[in-house]
Amino acid sequence: MSDRPPEGPRRGAPTPEFRRIRSSPTPPGDGPPGDRSSAGPRAPFLPPPAVRRKRLLLLVASTLSVAVLLASGTAWAFSGWMSGKLNRSDVFGGLLQGDRPESGPEGALNFLVIGSDSRDGLTSEEQSELGVGGNVGQRADTMMLVHVNSDRDRVEVVALPRDSWVDIPEHGPNKINASYAFGGPSLAVRTVESATDVRIDHYVEVDFSGFVDVVDTLDGIEVCLSQPITDPKADLDMAAGTHRVGGTEALAFARTRKTAGGDFDRIDRQQQVMSALLDKAMSTDTLSDPGRFTDFLDTALSSVTVDNGLDTATINQLGNELRTVGLDDVSFTQVPVAEANYRTPEGASAVQWDTEAAGDLFSRLSEDRPIAEEDSDEEKEREKDDAADSPRPRDVRVKVFNGMGQPGLGSQVRSKLREAGFASPTKARNWKNTDVTTTLVRHAPERKDQAELVSRALPGSELVEDDTLGEGVQVVLGAEHSTVDTTAPTATPEDGNRDHGTDTARDNVCGS
Incomplete structure (x- = not known):
């Protein structure tokens, strides 16, 4: 912890009233997009050429709304209009600096991104249409840590399950999303910093209605399902496939x-939605259409609340620094979990983190190291020796490919293999062709024992040795695939353990 002198009120003092302050936009030129005065038809608002030429970047790949903060190469007037449209909150003013984690390496930034489930401002009809009910008060429906590295060539998003059982300062143990209900953004920041020992530099919040409007402004997005979902409460009925x-x-x-996976499946779907939004926002169709581009910016900006530190100069600087970031440079993961159905003292169900693995993940963030950083040669050798003795499913990293073209099959088999205890951190992909007959379990020579373990869970599969393969085992599903044997003797799932591998935004886009 820092030994810097405290700033702001001492703990225990009355919590200041939480208020959002909407800035008054100062438009460039004659007026902002959407100005339809009686003086005549509105002249089309065109961002500067640099904005139209360069791709729109997502600082927080967790939500499209934040993409507007990073429109690269923006002229000062345009950035000033952008900054003025944002809602702002004094998130950090009351925090005691001496009680906060140390700042990371110079230039690295950490954002706390919250999707708020507030129903404020929604009519009963709108609540019904959105399927969000009429709960009173606010909780953080989604919480994520977003790390922007000091070299500005990598963005990493870590999902924090909203039912995570943590200590909320001055309130005691509770689910992490309750921190927002108890004390708004400031207490949410304090809670996340306390639980992760990662210093939060900026805060971003998006609300329900704003998210809906942003998707509609982009004419929708594409999502894909491995299994059907029916949720009458949310008025959701989707078959397996792409929608x-x-x-x-x-x-x-x-x-x-x-x-079946509850909140963990929910996190996977949220990451898929974020990736689809990022893909759509960065597409030529969006950036080359001035009307769509400015409508998107106007809609997205109005749905976002940020801390006061995200001023015009900061936004403009970040936009220029991140202009080369693409889908392959944005990674998603979630906090490693030890117990997915932990029973609290009150009997509620919560999520307990894997303390050691989570600590390693957060250390990587705070030290500005990649979350998917490869182990040292010494660590690899030790893991190899351990696996050679008696490989366990959780030690085997499996990548699944669909070699028969049946939509959703790869995702279904990946889910079953994870149920059997195998680690499969990346989403299933299509194989280079779709005429594979027998399911293949491909492996490097030194991974034969691991491949045999996987093969036992896939009756009728065939082992294929490939000395060009490195870590892990590949499964290529063929037309003769029938089932995954999750009861194979050595394939006993670890109780509640969840692998925290990473996917890129491109991995999450349907059809990629």
Whole structure:
């Protein structure tokens, strides 16, 4: 912890009233987009050429709304209009600096991104249409840590399950999303910093209706399902396969927990939605159409609340620094979990983190190291020796490919293998062709024992040795695939353990 002198009120003092302050936009030129005065038809608002030429970047790949903060190469007037449209909150003013984690390496930035489930401002009809109910008060429906590295060539998003059981300062143990209900953004920041020992530099919040409007402004996004989902409460009924969805259905898709994996499946779907939004926002169709581009900016900006530190100069600087970031440079993961159904003293179900693995993940963030950083040669050798003795499913990293073309099959088999205890951190992909007959379990020579373990869970599969392969085992599903044997003697799942491998935004885009 820092030994810097405290700033702001001491703990225990009355908590100041939480208020959002909406800045008054100062438009460039004659007026902002959407100014439809009686003086005549509105002249089309065109961002500077540099903005139209360069791709829109996502600082927080967790939500499209934040992409507007990083429109690269922006002229000062345009950035000033952008900054003026944002809602602002004094998130850090009351925090005691001496009680906060140390800052990371110079230039690295950490954002706390929250999706708020506030129903404020929504009519009963709108609440029903969005399938969000009429709960009073606010909680953080989604919480994520977003890390922007000091070299500005990598963005990493870590999902924090909203039911994570943590200590909330001055309130005691509770689910992490309760921190927002108890004390707004400031207490949410304090809680996340306390639980992760990662210093938060900026805060971003997006609300329900804003998310829906942003998706609709982009004419919808594409999502894909390995299994059907039916959630009457959210008015969601989707078959397996690929779907183009508008804002309301995208919100229901991202929020429902009506699947076997509950909140963990929900996090996977949210990351898929974020990736689809990023892909759509950075597409030529969006950036080359001035009307769509400015409508998107106007809609996204109005749905976002940020801390006071994200001023015009900061936004403009970040935009220029991150102009080369693409889908392959944005990574998603979630906190490693030891117990997914922990029973609290009150008997509620919560999520307990894997203390050691989570500590390693957060150390990487605070030290500005890649979250998917490869182990040292010494660590690899030790893991190899351990695996050679008696490989366990959780030690085997499996990548699944669909070699028969049946939509959703790869995702289904990946889920079953994870149920059997195998680690499969990346989403299933299509194989280079779709005429594979027998399911293949491909492996490097030194991974034969691991491949045999996987093969036992896939009756009728065939081992294929490939000395060009490195870590892990590849499964290529063939037409003769029938089932995954999750009861194989040595394939006993670890109780509640969840692998925290990473996917890139491109991995999450349907059809990639």
